[in-house]
Amino acid sequence: xxxxxxxxxxxxxxxxxxxxxxxxxxxxxxxxxxxxxxxxxxxxxxxxxxxxxxxxxxxxxxxxxxxxxxxxxxxxxxxxxxxxxxxxxxxxxxxxxxxxxxxxxxxxxxxxxxxxxxxxxxxxxxxxxxxxxxxxxxxxxxxxxxxxxxxxxxxxxxxxxxxxxxxxxxxxxxxxxxxxxxxxxxxxxxxxxxxxxxxxxxxxxxxxxxxxxxxxxxxxxxxxxxxxxxxxxxxxxxxxxxxxxxxxxxxxxxxxxxxxxxxxxxxxxxxxxxxxxxxxxxxxxxxxxxxxxxxxxxxxxxxxxxxxxxxxxxxxxxxxxxxxxxxxxxxxxxxxxxxxxxxxxxxxxxx
Numbered sequence: 562x563x564x565x566x567x568x569x570x571x572x573x574x575x576x577x578x579x580x581x582x583x584x585x586x587x588x589x590x591x592x593x594x595x596x597x598x599x600x601x602x603x604x605x606x607x608x609x610x611x612x613x614x615x616x617x618x619x620x621x622x623x624x625x626x627x628x629x630x631x632x633x634x635x636x637x638x639x640x641x642x643x644x645x646x647x648x649x650x651x652x653x654x655x656x657x658x659x660x661x662x663x664x665x666x667x668x669x670x671x672x673x674x675x676x677x678x679x680x681x682x683x684x685x686x687x688x689x690x691x692x693x694x695x696x697x698x699x700x701x702x703x704x705x706x707x708x709x710x711x712x713x714x715x716x717x718x719x720x721x722x723x724x725x726x727x728x729x730x731x732x733x734x735x736x737x738x739x740x741x742x743x744x745x746x747x748x749x750x751x752x753x754x755x756x757x758x759x760x761x762x763x764x765x766x767x768x769x770x771x772x773x774x775x776x777x778x779x780x781x782x783x784x785x786x787x788x789x790x791x792x793x794x795x796x797x798x799x800x801x802x803x804x805x806x807x808x809x810x811x812x813x814x815x816x817x818x819x820x821x822x823x824x825x826x827x828x829x830x831x832x833x834x835x836x837x838x839x840x841x842x843x844x845x846x847x848x849x850x851x852x853x854x855x856x857x858x859x860x861x862x863x864x865x866x867x868x869x870x871x872x873x874x875x876x877x878x879x880x881x882x883x884x885x886x887x888x889x890x891x892x893x894x895x896x897x898x899x900x901x902x903x904x905x906x907x908x909x910x911x912x
Contacts, residue, residue: 603628613639613661620650627651632693634658642670642707642722644677648686654693657735662696663718669707670716671695671739674723674731679715681725681748688729695720697739699764705741717741720763724748733757740764743786747771754779761785766792767810774798781805789815790829793822795842795856802827809833813868817842818856828867829875836868836896839886840879857882864889871895874902881905887912 603626605619611633619630620643627649634655639662645652652672661671672695675685697720707713716722720736723729723746730753736743743760744767746753753776760767760783767783769792770776783790783805790807792815803825807813813829813836829836842856857880866888868875875893878886881904889912893900903909 602626604631605629606631607633609633609635611637613637613641613643616643616652617641620645620647620652623647623650627687629653629689631655632659632661636660636662638662638664639671640664640667640669642673642677644673645688645690646673646676646685648688650687651689651691652693653689653691656692656733657694659693660696661693663698663702663739665698665701666703667698668702668704668718668740670719670722671697672721673716674721674729675725675748677716678712684725684727684749684751686726686728688726689732690721690734691730691732692734694735694737695739695743696737697763699738699740699762702740705764717745719743719745719769720760721745722747723750723753725750726753727751728753730754730756731758735759736763736767738762742769742788742792743767743783745769745771746773746776751775753777756780758783764788766790766815767807768792769794770797770800771795772797773800776800778802779804781807783810784808786810789813790832791815793817793819797822801825806830807832812836812838813871814838816840816858816861818853819858819861821860822862824861824863824866826865827863829871830867830869832868832871832873834871834873835877835902836871836875836893837863837866838877838879839883841882852880852882857884859883859885862887862889863891865891867892868896868900869894872897874898875900876909877902878908879904881908884908886910 629651632654707716718740719742720739743763750773765788767786789812790810797819808830839858842853844853875896
């Protein structure tokens with residue numbers, strides 16, 4: 562047997578010895594070598610007293626295969642945005658006990674998912690943010706845009722900005738008192754899942770979506786935002802919004818340039834103006850105001866929509882271009898200016 566395990570001879574002998582080794586393994590004479598153990602995803606638990614720079618260092622220090630950074634259950638002051646810019650990264654807190662609070666005069670977003678630039682060059686995939694509370698401290702910020710010039714000058718100071726991202730999730734997160742919006746998706750977001758989002762007291766909207774497709778937004782509680790509970794404005798197509806409660810916002814849902822979306826079990830209560838406001842964008846051509854191309858709302862379906870106690874109509878279609886929208890089993894009541902308010906006949910089908 563000693564000669565069999567000597568693999569250092571002539572090439573012919575080397576090949577013969579490999580065949581013998583294989584036969585021995587198959588017949589049970591040679592024990593099988595153990596398979597390499599699967600690597601556990603990298604996980605970093607940060608201690609009490611961590612700073613936003615240390616959070617960023619931990620994210621940037623994850624291996625190329627990704628991993629997660631776990632935050633302690635305490636208030637963490639944020640002076641620069643924390644950025645998830647590489648594939649397969651997770652940032653997780655301990656629920657509402659983990660508070661990311663924007664420092665006075667920081668004038669920046671709290672979290673950015675994707676490249677932190679005006680126009681991302683690539684799509685970042687498989688990101689996850691979960692179980693934390695974001696306090697945007699909006700009354701102690703001086704402006705809506707992150708930087709005054711250069712890269713970042715087009716990024717608004719939201720609680721979470723998601724841009725150029727696919728196949729990712731935001732779960733059980735609260736965004737409150739942010740200088741712009743609570744959670745904002747834009748610039749090519751695909752297959753994002755947002756579940757368990759609470760957003761209130763943000764300068765504009767609780768949830769705002771632009772250039773976002775094939776995504777799911779579920780279990781939302783968006784209330785008391787001076788803008789809209791949900792703002793869908795520019796290429797929001799083929800998405801699903803389900804189980805949402807929108808209360809005390811200026812508008813429940815604001816929509817332009819939105820196509821083929823499904824709304825299930827959305828309740829709108831006590832909007833200051835409309836429950837749902839649907840319109841197209843406008844442009845000035847040769848001195849005339851006219852609809853911007855492909856900016857209408859069409860082929861949207863609302864199932865089990867409830868809109869009550871709104872300061873204006875429950876459902877307003879503001880432009881004749883917005884056609885082929887359906888409301889299935891609605892419940893309207895107590896709206897100051899009625900239920901349906903349409904710019905023309907047959908713009909909405911009620912079933």
